[in-house]
Amino acid sequence: MSTEGKCAVCLVEAAQQCAGCKAVFYCGREHQKQHWGRHRFECRPIKVAEDPVQGRYLVATKNISQGDLIFTDSPLLIGPKMVSSPICLGCHQPASVDCPCPGCGWPLCGPECANAPQHQAECKLMKDKGFRADIKDGSKPLSEYACIVPLRYSLLPEEKIKKVKSLQSHLETRRVTPLYTVLRNNVVGFLAMRLQVEVTEDDILGVCGVMDTNAYEIRRNGGVKLRGLYPLASLMNHDCVPNTRHVFDRDDKMLVFATVDISKGSPVTSTYTHALWSTHQRRAHLRATKCFECRCVRCSDPAELGTYLGAILCSKCAGKGKVLSTAPLDDAAPWQCNNCQAQMTAKQIVWGNQALQKELEQVDKNGPQQLEAFLERYKAILHPTNGHALQAKLALTQIYGNVPGFLLKVLFFFKDIYI
Numbered sequence: 063m064s065t066e067g068k069c070a071v072c073l074v075e076a077a078q079q080c081a082g083c084k085a086v087f088y089c090g091r092e093h094q095k096q097h098w099g100r101h102r103f104e105c106r107p108i109k110v111a112e113d114p115v116q117g118r119y120l121v122a123t124k125n126i127s128q129g130d131l132i133f134t135d136s137p138l139l140i141g142p143k144m145v146s147s148p149i150c151l152g153c154h155q156p157a158s159v160d161c162p163c164p165g166c167g168w169p170l171c172g173p174e175c176a177n178a179p180q181h182q183a184e185c186k187l188m189k190d191k192g193f194r195a196d197i198k199d200g201s202k203p204l205s206e207y208a209c210i211v212p213l214r215y216s217l218l219p220e221e222k223i224k225k226v227k228s229l230q231s232h233l234e235t236r237r238v239t240p241l242y243t244v245l246r247n248n249v250v251g252f253l254a255m256r257l258q259v260e261v262t263e264d265d266i267l268g269v270c271g272v273m274d275t276n277a278y279e280i281r282r283n284g285g286v287k288l289r290g291l292y293p294l295a296s297l298m299n300h301d302c303v304p305n306t307r308h309v310f311d312r313d314d315k316m317l318v319f320a321t322v323d324i325s326k327g328s329p330v331t332s333t334y335t336h337a338l339w340s341t342h343q344r345r346a347h348l349r350a351t352k353c354f355e356c357r358c359v360r361c362s363d364p365a366e367l368g369t370y371l372g373a374i375l376c377s378k379c380a381g382k383g384k385v386l387s388t389a390p391l392d393d394a395a396p397w398q399c400n401n402c403q404a405q406m407t408a409k410q411i412v413w414g415n416q417a418l419q420k421e422l423e424q425v426d427k428n429g430p431q432q433l434e435a436f437l438e439r440y441k442a443i444l445h446p447t448n449g450h451a452l453q454a455k456l457a458l459t460q461i462y463g464n465v466p467g468f469l470l471k472v473l474f475f476f477k478d479i480y481i
């Protein structure tokens with residue numbers, strides 16, 4: 063980190079740094095005091111750095127303690143996910159198809175949301191162009207919502223559009239995927255042809271790419287899920303063992319906290335994938351959705367830092383050994399038992415994982431019976447902390463003690479609890 067720079071007020075060479083962020087310099091106390099009124103809104107213990115492989119990322123400018131609030135961030139752009147259950151465009155609460163907006167026809171939660179500030183510009187544009195949404199069935203998720211965030215983007219002021227465009231989109235990689243062909247046909251068609259919005263196809267697909275690469279999911283009560291684009295949080299790179307966690311306040315402001323002590327100069331990271339997935343699943347998910355190969359410490363270790371999330375028990379030596387990848391960063395590398403050295407091909411492991419994941423997704427998670435049966439069925443194959451087993455056990459922790467017939471007083475008499 064540089065120890066000299068130009069004074070933020072008078073631009074002369076200066077060596078005195080802001081003690082908070084160490085990113086701004088002053089020629090003396092007077093100018094530091096003078097600048098504080100503005101700087102206090104930007105003073106954070108992080109700065110943006112750049113790496114040839116990972117691009118821009120956030121770095122700690124001083125030691126940060128576990129639990130510290132590192133920064134807060136307000137959304138540049140927010141809206142429904144591409145496929146969403148009916149959601150009120152005024153307040154983002156669950157909406158009813160029986161309460162269409164009088165202006166544009168999109169479902170609202172109540173008539174008062176027709177006048178919500180957030181919905182005004184988009185509603186007027188659709189009304190002026192004679193478009194009226196016609197959503198009759200709200201029982202299943204609707205792909206119609208894919209056009210809302212790009213529409214809101216097109217209505218942003220120029221300086222916000224510039225900020226969105228400055229974020230990574232991976233458009234060239236995404237453009238050739240089936241999803242982007244669908245977006246080109248539907249979202250571009252709707253905005254450019256039907257609403258005659260003055261944006262290019264690349265602008266629209268670009269903002270879809272920016273959202274897919276950078277947006278954070280916001281979960282609201284009532285099962286609503288939104289996507290929010292946060293300019294500073296978008297610069298946090300991924301790590302499968304992240305050092306932050308985040309929450310959203312009622313105004314959708316994001317608060318990012320340190321989950322461990324972070325030393326000065328270390329990257330400040332979040333995770334873009336599921337912590338309970340195995341290395342193979344996480345890497346495949348990151349490749350498909352975020353267009354990069356994760357090479358973090360956890361992904362590089364066959365034992366996943368001792369968690370054995372991908373491990374299966376060896377059938378050749380009666381479960382005495384764990385079968386682990388011989389080279390986790392190479393998806394084609396064989397897997398080998400750490401006891402009898404018997405090998406399996408990567409394909410066998412991938413097929414097995416896909417079948418197990420599918421089976422787990424279909425298991426009824428409203429009661430424990432099918433989850434317990436899943437664990438029983440695969441107990442000779444799955445290491446106790448294998449990701450599939452952990453997902454089933456996590457679901458059971460939410461059922462035991464909460465579901466009638468499995469309340470704590472009843473469970474007390476059970477012998478076989480699976481967690």
Ligand SMILES: C[S@@+](CC[C@H](N)C(=O)[O-])C[C@H]1O[C@@H](n2cnc3c(N)ncnc32)[C@H](O)[C@@H]1O
Pocket residue numbers: 115116117118119229230232275276296297298299300301352353354355356357358
């Ligand atoms: C949310 S953005 C993070 C900021 C981004 N690095 C930039 O320069 O704008 C996500 C993108 O950053 C890159 N990235 C993030 N974490 C990475 C990592 N651990 N290894 C390699 N690339 C990473 C990938 O290109 C990913 O799609």
